[in-house]
Amino acid sequence: MDLSIRNLQVSVDDKPILRGLNLEIKQGEIHALMGPNGSGKSTLAYALMGSEKYHVDAGEILLDGENLLDLAVDERAHRGLFLAFQYPTTIPGVTLADFLRRSASAVRRARNTAAGAESQETTTGQGMLVPMREFRRELLGKMKDLGVDQAFARRYLNEGFSGGEKKRVEVLQLAMLQPKFAILDETDSGLDIDALRTVAEGVNALAGSELGVLVITHYQRLLNYIKPHFVHILLDGQIVESGGADMAEKLEASGYDWLREKYAEPVA
Amino acid sequence: MAVVTNTSELSAEAVEALSALKNEPAWLRDKRRAAWQLSRELPMPTGTDEAWRRTDLRGLDLGQYAAVSPQVEAISVREELPAYMAPHLAMPETTVGGLLVHQDGNALWQTFEADLAGQGVIFCDLDTAVRQHADLVAAHFMTEAVPVNTNAFTALHGALWQGGVFLYVPSGVQVQVPLQALTTHATASGMVQPHLLLIAEAQSDVTFVDEQVSQSSDLAGFHNGVVELYLKRGARVTCLQIQNWSRRLWGISHQRAVLDADSQLHWAAAGLGSRLHWTAQDVWLRAPGGNSKLFGLTFADGRQHLDYQTRQDHTAPHTESDLLFKGVVLDRARTVFRGVLHLRKEAQQTNAYQATHSLLLSPRARADALPILEIEADDVRCKHGSTTGRVDEEQIFYLMSRGLSRRDAQRLIVQGFFETVITEFPVEGVQEKIRLAIEDRI
Ligand SMILES: Nc1ncnc2c1ncn2[C@@H]1O[C@H](COP(=O)(O)OP(=O)(O)O)[C@@H](O)[C@H]1O
Ligand SMILES: [Mg+2]
Numbered sequence: 001m002d003l004s005i006r007n008l009q010v011s012v013d014d015k016p017i018l019r020g021l022n023l024e025i026k027q028g029e030i031h032a033l034m035g036p037n038g039s040g041k042s043t044l045a046y047a048l049m050g051s052e053k054y055h056v057d058a059g060e061i062l063l064d065g066e067n068l069l070d071l072a073v074d075e076r077a078h079r080g081l082f083l084a085f086q087y088p089t090t091i092p093g094v095t096l097a098d099f100l101r102r103s104a105s106a107v108r109r110a111r112n113t114a115a116g117a118e119s120q121e122t123t124t125g126q127g128m129l130v131p132m133r134e135f136r137r138e139l140l141g142k143m144k145d146l147g148v149d150q151a152f153a154r155r156y157l158n159e160g161f162s163g164g165e166k167k168r169v170e171v172l173q174l175a176m177l178q179p180k181f182a183i184l185d186e187t188d189s190g191l192d193i194d195a196l197r198t199v200a201e202g203v204n205a206l207a208g209s210e211l212g213v214l215v216i217t218h219y220q221r222l223l224n225y226i227k228p229h230f231v232h233i234l235l236d237g238q239i240v241e242s243g244g245a246d247m248a249e250k251l252e253a254s255g256y257d258w259l260r261e262k263y264a265e266p267v268a
Numbered sequence: 269m270a271v272v273t274n275t276s277e278l279s280a281e282a283v284e285a286l287s288a289l290k291n292e293p294a295w296l297r298d299k300r301r302a303a304w305q306l307s308r309e310l311p312m313p314t315g316t317d318e319a320w321r322r323t324d325l326r327g328l329d330l331g332q333y334a335a336v337s338p339q340v341e342a343i344s345v346r347e348e349l350p351a352y353m354a355p356h357l358a359m360p361e362t363t364v365g366g367l368l369v370h371q372d373g374n375a376l377w378q379t380f381e382a383d384l385a386g387q388g389v390i391f392c393d394l395d396t397a398v399r400q401h402a403d404l405v406a407a408h409f410m411t412e413a414v415p416v417n418t419n420a421f422t423a424l425h426g427a428l429w430q431g432g433v434f435l436y437v438p439s440g441v442q443v444q445v446p447l448q449a450l451t452t453h454a455t456a457s458g459m460v461q462p463h464l465l466l467i468a469e470a471q472s473d474v475t476f477v478d479e480q481v482s483q484s485s486d487l488a489g490f491h492n493g494v495v496e497l498y499l500k501r502g503a504r505v506t507c508l509q510i511q512n513w514s515r516r517l518w519g520i521s522h523q524r525a526v527l528d529a530d531s532q533l534h535w536a537a538a539g540l541g542s543r544l545h546w547t548a549q550d551v552w553l554r555a556p557g558g559n560s561k562l563f564g565l566t567f568a569d570g571r572q573h574l575d576y577q578t579r580q581d582h583t584a585p586h587t588e589s590d591l592l593f594k595g596v597v598l599d600r601a602r603t604v605f606r607g608v609l610h611l612r613k614e615a616q617q618t619n620a621y622q623a624t625h626s627l628l629l630s631p632r633a634r635a636d637a638l639p640i641l642e643i644e645a646d647d648v649r650c651k652h653g654s655t656t657g658r659v660d661e662e663q664i665f666y667l668m669s670r671g672l673s674r675r676d677a678q679r680l681i682v683q684g685f686f687e688t689v690i691t692e693f694p695v696e697g698v699q700e701k702i703r704l705a706i707e708d709r710i
Contacts, residue, residue: 051665077671093684103670213289
């Protein structure tokens with residue numbers, strides 16, 4: 001299983017943002033993507049997930065050989081892709097529990113279908129939703145692990161949540177949906193150190209051999225808790241350097257300026 | 269079956285025949301006659317009237333509807349109720365203290381807890397109330413809340429109303445369980461003119477649930493209903509309504525609540541049915557301490573036209589009113605919300621609020637929201653706001669990224685949009701009814 005991104009070129013409102021990006025993530029690997037504000041990190045995240053605002057001009061995104069570019073957003077989720085948003089949206093009137101039960105059911109149903117018709121019978125039988133009791137038990141267990149107050153289950157999705165609460169809830173969704181590849185877009189921002197630790201533990205627990213992770217971050221801080229196998233540096237829509245975990249430390253020490261100088265485009 | 273006779277035409281004879289058929293007392297017959305006379309004299313509302321400007325009544329031909337529905341005997345056991353009523357009678361998780369069922373203006377069936385009757389609560393059809401509680405009816409029926417001479421439609425109602433609910437709660441009596449009414453329309457091209465008269469005496473407390481449906485969703489008809497709520501000093505009334513008439517019915521509703529000192533009204537109405545429906549929903553806060561909360565939920569699709577005209581009329585100091593309306597519009601449907609906040613000179617130290625939100629789900633759907641402030645007092649707090657928008661693509665993207673199809677995402681967003689107003693129908697069974705009715709249509 002791998003996620004492979006080849007020569008990806010993406011524009012927003014006709015403005016080119018990603019300019020030929022290559023990246024290969026195998027299941028079980030943790031990759032960190034770092035880069036200054038505006039370098040295109042979130043653009044990559046949105047393009048991978050399939051947002052219509054982000055137009056893919058060229059290149060390929062393959063998940064285990066299948067071209068994701070042909071698939072709608074929900075189908076990408078069914079195949080096992082997950083995005084923890086930098087700025088999660090509020091959905092008024094929809095409780096976290098109701099939403100998660102529906103999405104967990106949709107994702108599991110799709111995966112069971114893909115795995116073969118027999119297993120579909122057993123899980124979807126009636127109502128098409130994960131049985132309430134089973135779901136509640138699972139949800140409350142994961143909320144506890146991630147330090148999310150149980151009262152949040154009945155709150156409207158992200159409504160009135162603090163920045164840190166939203167991020168924890170993104171990771172809670174990750175834990176519930178059990179994807180194969182997860183993109184964490186600045187999940188560390190807005191978290192205090194305790195929250196950061198809990199969230200990182202949550203991600204580490206999932207990472208194991210099952211999950212491939214792309215950790216997008218602006219700071220090195222998170223990488224003290226989630227140890228990446230590879231670190232990539234994005235500058236003006238291209239990965240300019242790739243290396244091991246030590247790369248992040250080097251960045252922390254010297255900032256992005258030396259990179260900007262090194263890769264500055266000649267003044268036109 | 270409606271047989272075409274002279275009583276089925278709109279005429280003075282029909283009024284006489286109806287009153288005679290019901291063996292009504294002279295005062296009521298005279299009231300019908302006077303109303304009939306008025307209905308001939310008052311002009312039909314037209315587009316030059318601000319409240320009627322956005323609803324085109326030119327396609328309404330009253331002559332094509334039978335003015336009087338044939339009399340039908342009440343049934344003797346519940347099992348004899350027509351099958352189409354079953355889903356509407358069901359209120360999951362809810363115990364009611366009484367049920368009153370009308371079809372085409374005839375009271376068909378009723379239950380009522382003996383201990384409520386024992387406490388002096390009256391819950392019966394309006395014909396029975398006219399016979400047994402004439403003074404109460406005469407004092408309140410189309411007098412202060414919705415006067416007969418409001419316009420040609422109220423006059424027509426006064427002349428030919430048929431079938432109605434009478435609910436009276438004596439002073440200090442707290443009715444702990446909701447009372448439920450189901451009013452239906454089952455005759456093609458029938459005229460349905462039901463009346464609701466609710467009187468809550470001082471310090472009483474009651475919850476009333478009112479649902480209006482047609483036997484089938486393509487039954488033609490005309491509805492001209494009146495709702496009158498009287499809240500005496502310190503009374504607390506929760507009134508929950510579901511309008512779900514046939515998609516070929518044209519409807520006009522005049523609804524008004526009169527609030528005395530320190531009374532509290534919680535009034536929530538769901539508008540789901542009708543081809544076209546114009547509703548006036550007014551509260552009159554006429555004594556200090558009155559507090560009114562109005563909630564509305566509308567769902568319009570196809571070519572439906574739902575027009576709500578609300579008025580929060582404050583004529584006394586220290587009164588408070590709040591209003592929240594939420595509407596979803598699909599296809600080529602249209603909703604109108606025109607809400608007047610009227611704070612008279614005497615209404616000092618008054619708070620009045622209003623918020624309306626519309627969600628348009630298709631390019632040709634339309635929602636008009638018009639808040640109107642008429643403020644004559646100077647020491648008041650007033651606030652109004654309205655939003656009209658489409659489903660947020662960012663929300664759709666978020667939900668789809670969690671595996672929901674676009675349809676399911678949209679459905680969930682619409683449900684969420686409504687949820688904050690559905691919770692203002694504080695009876696579990698009613699909430700379920702509304703959720704199901706909407707879910708079926710998205
Ligand atoms: N939805 C959008 N609309 C307009 N411009 C956008 C949008 N998303 C990103 N951009 C532009 O693309 C560039 C990269 O942004 P982004 O991917 O958010 O960077 P990062 O996440 O690395 O901070 C910026 O110039 C930003 O202004
Ligand atoms: Mg970003």
